[in-house]
Amino acid sequence: MLPENDLKIITETLGREPTEVEQGCFLNLWSEHCSYRSSASVLKTFPTTGERVIIGPGDDAAIVRLENGWVLAIGMESHNHPSYVDPYNGAATGVGGIVRDIISMGAKPIALMDPLYFGPLDNEKNRYLFEHVIMGIAGYGNCIGVPVVRGEAYFHESFSGNPLVNVVCVGLAREDKIVTATAQKAGNKVILMGSSTGRDGMGGASFASRDLSEESESQERHSVQIGDPFTEKLVMDATLEAIDQGLVLACRDLGAAGLSGASSEMAAKGELGIHIIADKVHLRDDTLTPFEILISESQERMVLEVEPGNVDDVLAIAQKYDLIANVIGELTQKTQFLVEYKGEVVADIPILFLCGGAPAAEAESISEQVQPNTSKPPIPTDLKRSIINLLSSPNIASKEWVYRQYDHEVQVRTQVKPGHDAGVLRIINDSQGLALSCGCNPAHVEADPYSGGAGAVIENVMNLITVGARPIALVDCLNFGNPERPEIFEQFKQAALGIGDAARTLGIPVVGGNVSFYNESDEFGTAIAPTPSIGMVGWVDDLGRIPGSTFQQTGETVILVGATKDELGSSEYYSLLGEKDIGIPPSVPEQLERTVNTLISVIRSGHITSAHDISHGGLAVALCEMVGQVGAEVDISGMLGRPDDTLFSESLARMLITTPKPQQVLDLLSGIHCKQIGTTGGQDLIIRCDNEEVKLTRVEIEEARESISHMMMD
Numbered sequence: 001m002l003p004e005n006d007l008k009i010i011t012e013t014l015g016r017e018p019t020e021v022e023q024g025c026f027l028n029l030w031s032e033h034c035s036y037r038s039s040a041s042v043l044k045t046f047p048t049t050g051e052r053v054i055i056g057p058g059d060d061a062a063i064v065r066l067e068n069g070w071v072l073a074i075g076m077e078s079h080n081h082p083s084y085v086d087p088y089n090g091a092a093t094g095v096g097g098i099v100r101d102i103i104s105m106g107a108k109p110i111a112l113m114d115p116l117y118f119g120p121l122d123n124e125k126n127r128y129l130f131e132h133v134i135m136g137i138a139g140y141g142n143c144i145g146v147p148v149v150r151g152e153a154y155f156h157e158s159f160s161g162n163p164l165v166n167v168v169c170v171g172l173a174r175e176d177k178i179v180t181a182t183a184q185k186a187g188n189k190v191i192l193m194g195s196s197t198g199r200d201g202m203g204g205a206s207f208a209s210r211d212l213s214e215e216s217e218s219q220e221r222h223s224v225q226i227g228d229p230f231t232e233k234l235v236m237d238a239t240l241e242a243i244d245q246g247l248v249l250a251c252r253d254l255g256a257a258g259l260s261g262a263s264s265e266m267a268a269k270g271e272l273g274i275h276i277i278a279d280k281v282h283l284r285d286d287t288l289t290p291f292e293i294l295i296s297e298s299q300e301r302m303v304l305e306v307e308p309g310n311v312d313d314v315l316a317i318a319q320k321y322d323l324i325a326n327v328i329g330e331l332t333q334k335t336q337f338l339v340e341y342k343g344e345v346v347a348d349i350p351i352l353f354l355c356g357g358a359p360a361a362e363a364e365s366i367s368e369q370v371q372p373n374t375s376k377p378p379i380p381t382d383l384k385r386s387i388i389n390l391l392s393s394p395n396i397a398s399k400e401w402v403y404r405q406y407d408h409e410v411q412v413r414t415q416v417k418p419g420h421d422a423g424v425l426r427i428i429n430d431s432q433g434l435a436l437s438c439g440c441n442p443a444h445v446e447a448d449p450y451s452g453g454a455g456a457v458i459e460n461v462m463n464l465i466t467v468g469a470r471p472i473a474l475v476d477c478l479n480f481g482n483p484e485r486p487e488i489f490e491q492f493k494q495a496a497l498g499i500g501d502a503a504r505t506l507g508i509p510v511v512g513g514n515v516s517f518y519n520e521s522d523e524f525g526t527a528i529a530p531t532p533s534i535g536m537v538g539w540v541d542d543l544g545r546i547p548g549s550t551f552q553q554t555g556e557t558v559i560l561v562g563a564t565k566d567e568l569g570s571s572e573y574y575s576l577l578g579e580k581d582i583g584i585p586p587s588v589p590e591q592l593e594r595t596v597n598t599l600i601s602v603i604r605s606g607h608i609t610s611a612h613d614i615s616h617g618g619l620a621v622a623l624c625e626m627v628g629q630v631g632a633e634v635d636i637s638g639m640l641g642r643p644d645d646t647l648f649s650e651s652l653a654r655m656l657i658t659t660p661k662p663q664q665v666l667d668l669l670s671g672i673h674c675k676q677i678g679t680t681g682g683q684d685l686i687i688r689c690d691n692e693e694v695k696l697t698r699v700e701i702e703e704a705r706e707s708i709s710h711m712m713m714d
Contacts, residue, residue, distance in 0.1 A: 002027055021346040024295045028257035032517050035358035038483040039515045042493050046500045046510040052472050053509050059181050060101040062511035064473045070428055073107035073171040076475035076535045078516040082224040083165040087129045091136030091165050092227040096299050098169040100253035103236050106179045106243040107171030112141055113438040114167050115152040115533045119160030121394055121711050129163050138405040143229035148406035149423035152439035155394045158529045161521025166477040168438055168535035183270030184249040186333040189311050193318050193325035194235045194301035198284035200226045231300040238321040239302050247314050250305035260294040262303045264337045268355035276329035278341040290341040363483050365490035373582045379642055384694045389576055390617045391704035398705040401712050420549045421463040421613045433540040435469035442529035447570035447585035449491045453498025453532050454588045458652045459615055460536040466611040467546045468603040469538030476513035476534050481520045481527025491530040505593055545606050550628030551680045552609040557662035558632055558678040562654030566645050572617050573648035589653045595672045602668045607661045614654040620647035622656050624701045627685050634678030635688040643689040
């Protein structure tokens with residue numbers, strides 16, 4: 001049902017009541033999911049241009065220049081509501097959709113990342129959702145041959161009624177083979193290629209713009225698309241072959257709003273109209289109405305603009321791959337969205353009005369100024385137990401149970417596999433590559449939306465730096481509750497401003513992404529923790545100089561880079577103590593740009609044997625995660641007033657590095673905060689802090705970090 005004000009505007013513009021089909025088009029294309037009507041003014045504050053950016057926000061995916069004529073396509077999407085209703089298919093089709101976005105630009109998908117957010121795993125429903133989302137991602141990604149090289153699994157009570165499934169895809173193309181979603185010329189034919197159209201995914205865009213309720217699982221199941229990865233692989237190969245042969249002038253995936261969205265937006269981008277004959281659409285069920293044909297979000301479908309003389313060649317390619325393809329219409333000079341069905345006009349709408357006329361929502365925002373509670377819990381009597389409890393926390397524990405289900409070796413590009421701060425792919429040749437990182441910390445954002453948003457950028461930058469990468473672009477998926485609530489919109493606005501300012505400071509363009517609002521659940525009566533999830537890519541100019549993520553050799557110096565502050569508010573340590581409302585959360589550090597640039601130079605110097613970012617759980621957890629075949633002895637006395645403050649602070653822009661050449665490295669680090677804290681050796685981790693000493697064996701660390709595997713196997 002169209003909102004009353006929207007219906008009034010549409011009726012006045014058309015000079016008549018819209019038909020049922022037209023109402024369905026407006027309901028979906030004017031939904032928050034498609035039109036960004038609440039968020040557009042905020043998104044305009046992002047830095048979106050740069051020397052490498054060829055295509056920024058607004059197309060199916062962004063295009064970023066690499067080297068020697070090669071470009072990278074990158075996109076990020078959410079599939080949150082469908083993944084709650086049907087976790088396997090919701091997650092699988094989330095993968096399928098973002099992969100087709102990359103294909104539609106003329107790029108071959110080469111990697112996926114999946115930042116995921118769930119309720120606590122001690123709840124049976126949450127474990128079910130977690131398990132089946134992972135199965136859906138693995139089942140689809142493995143079948144189409146695109147590796148999942150990086151991800152995140154974060155657990156928080158607010159996601160119990162509304163999990164988040166965000167997916168990033170990157171692809172590789174030649175710059176001269178890029179196509180876009182912008183229609184080129186009136187008179188060109190429009191071809192629909194791929195799977196048949198059915199009733200699955202009906203009204204998915206409008207569904208994504210509503211709160212979830214207890215009835216969602218049964219009543220909204222028709223809004224969840226059903227994926228077919230085997231057809232997806234054929235669609236991928238056929239589309240790329242047609243593009244490579246120069247037969248495709250514009251291309252768009254049928255995602256949100258289905259055929260009505262893909263076809264109208266393609267034409268509108270070229271300031272053209274489109275005439276569709278809905279009878280020509282291949283159907284799974286002949287009883288589908290024109291309303292259903294236009295808004296169905298059935299998967300594995302692409303719409304292509306083709307010159308009349310090339311139509312037969314494109315249809316032949318489709319036949320070669322055993323795909324159905326039909327000419328369903330043509331582009332027109334008159335800028336109307338005109339749809340016929342069995343000789344009757346069922347939609348006739350000014351196309352620029354349909355695709356760009358959604359009235360902006362004048363969202364209110366209320367800033368909740370809360371004075372931080374600086375009180376502290378008692379100093380723990382057993383620091384070792386505190387560290388082991390942190391290592392066992394699902395937010396910190398090993399995610400091997402997740403990523404071992406993914407084929408991360410397919411395409412034989414993966415240089416650094418899942419389980420590290422960043423994934424690394426070989427690109428173009430054996431000496432250069434691409435680093436990938438994703439995620440954010442919702443607890444930090446909830447405590448301070450601006451600093452938490454900036455922190456999401458900083459954390460991903462630090463992950464990339466550990467492998468010697470210089471960040472070149474980011475995409476985001478901004479997941480929030482109902483924007484009609486002023487306090488929620490303020491969270492969104494401040495987090496976005498934090499992302500934009502940090503990206504601007506570090507020279508990283510925001511090239512794409514999406515906004516996912518209305519992530520709330522009637523069942524639990526609350527919005528999700530604000531989750532501005534990020535996907536970031538960086539360029540590695542020498543794959544031979546990537547440090548390890550664990551201690552490599554005995555007798556090397558351990559150096560802590562970055563300032564450790566009394567910033568334990570919203571930390572994992574306080575969360576495990578049940579102290580969620582005390583302490584000061586992490587702030588944007590001083591000298592951020594200088595720290596980042598210096599660290600990139602240091603890692604690329606070749607003097608660093610291992611590097612690890614400090615994030616969840618602070619310094620103590622980072623040290624434990626670096627213990628592999630080699631241990632270390634460190635002394636962090638005198639850094640902060642209490643040992644737990646020093647060990648568990650989650651201050652941003654910090655890193656542990658090891659080197660056999662400490663003086664050369666310290667000279668390179670001159671001008672930024674750094675401290676020599678210990679030496680590698682033995683098989684255990686020994687931490688000295690003032691008058692206390694903590695010793696953890698490799699076995700104790702490994703056992704503590706296996707909590708997710710044990711939980712999911714029980």
